[in-house]
Amino acid sequence: MGTYDSDSILFANDNPSFLMYVGILVKRLGYKVFLTLDGMEAIRVAKEQKPTIIVLDYSIPKLNGISCLSMIRSDALLTDTPVIMLGPEDNSLSKKDIDAMDIQGYLSKPLNVNDFYVAIQKCLRHSVKRRNIRASLSIKVMMSWNGKEMELSASNLSVEGIFVRSSSPVPQGQEVSLVLSVDDEDPIELKGIVVSSHRISGEPASEPGMGIKFRDIPEDIKYRLHYFVMKELTRDISVGEAGNTWFDDSLSA
Numbered sequence: 239m240g241t242y243d244s245d246s247i248l249f250a251n252d253n254p255s256f257l258m259y260v261g262i263l264v265k266r267l268g269y270k271v272f273l274t275l276d277g278m279e280a281i282r283v284a285k286e287q288k289p290t291i292i293v294l295d296y297s298i299p300k301l302n303g304i305s306c307l308s309m310i311r312s313d314a315l316l317t318d319t320p321v322i323m324l325g326p327e328d329n330s331l332s333k334k335d336i337d338a339m340d341i342q343g344y345l346s347k348p349l350n351v352n353d354f355y356v357a358i359q360k361c362l363r364h365s366v367k368r369r370n371i372r373a374s375l376s377i378k379v380m381m382s383w384n385g386k387e388m389e390l391s392a393s394n395l396s397v398e399g400i401f402v403r404s405s406s407p408v409p410q411g412q413e414v415s416l417v418l419s420v421d422d423e424d425p426i427e428l429k430g431i432v433v434s435s436h437r438i439s440g441e442p443a444s445e446p447g448m449g450i451k452f453r454d455i456p457e458d459i460k461y462r463l464h465y466f467v468m469k470e471l472t473r474d475i476s477v478g479e480a481g482n483t484w485f486d487d488s489l490s491a
Contacts, residue, residue: 245362246270248289250280250298253326253479263351266374266471267358283307286315288461291361293322296331298485304339311340320361324349351472360477372396373470378418383408389446392418397463399430399451407448414450420466429453 247269249260257273262273272287275278277298284292292310294301303323310316322343325331329346336344342355355371372394377390379402394401400416408414409432416428434449455463 244270245290246272246279246287247291247358248272248274248284248287249293250274250277250303251295252276252297252299260349261472267355268372268374269358275299277303277306277309280306281313281316284310284319287315287463288315289319289322289402290452291322291358292316293324295324296326307339307341320363322357349466367395370396370398371467371471373467375470377418377420381408382415393445393447395463395467397452397455397460397467399433399449400417400451401445401447403445403447405435405438406433407446410435410448413453414451420462423462426459426462428431428455428459432476 245257245427247264248255249264249271251257251260251273252275254275257275261271269290272289273282276299277294279303280292280294280298283289294303294306298306301309307321307323310319310321321340323334323336323339323341324344325344326344327347330346342361343351343376345357353372359368374394375392377392377395379390379400381388381390381402388404390402390404392400392402400418412432414430414432416430417425418428419425430450430452432448435452436446436448438446
């Protein structure tokens, strides 16, 4: 939970501001990102970088989404790459039109971040798939274990677990108690079990600390955690009242 995935996502859209926000979001989700402004550039970058997933805007210039998709499927290097299509603004495509495309996901505008995350997870083939969206962040956490209380810092959070930095992590399998503040309400008290423990090593991708899976979380606490995660992911984008998050091509820098 404390490291970035090696997977990468190529996003093709002709709005620079939209791409900027998409790039921020994809990085916060823990993936590498490549941004392109038209279909021809998308094909060129895809051949060079071989992304895990390609997200095409249906109406990108020079080579529209359908033509770009056709070139991807006819290219030996790219043919098996999962593709997600971001539909036209007027939602004019029928289910029959969408089903006829050789794609692994279809998203309507404005882009809903929850839907985007689910589509990404469905496209991942060899990586660990995660049910719940997570955010990279930095918050203080009070942790109790074996009669000791420690103030630590968390670097990742989802509704199902947290990664806590520590040079002396608690061994895997141990139960811990956590207290964290995510909003203006009372701090959240949680129980969890250490599912991964990483000590300091020479490997750059290994962050010292522990992955903790929450236990017996009430629904109201799940909602608070989810809303906080979405705010962290999109703190300079947009968050709706129910924690639904979206952004569209009209956003400006």
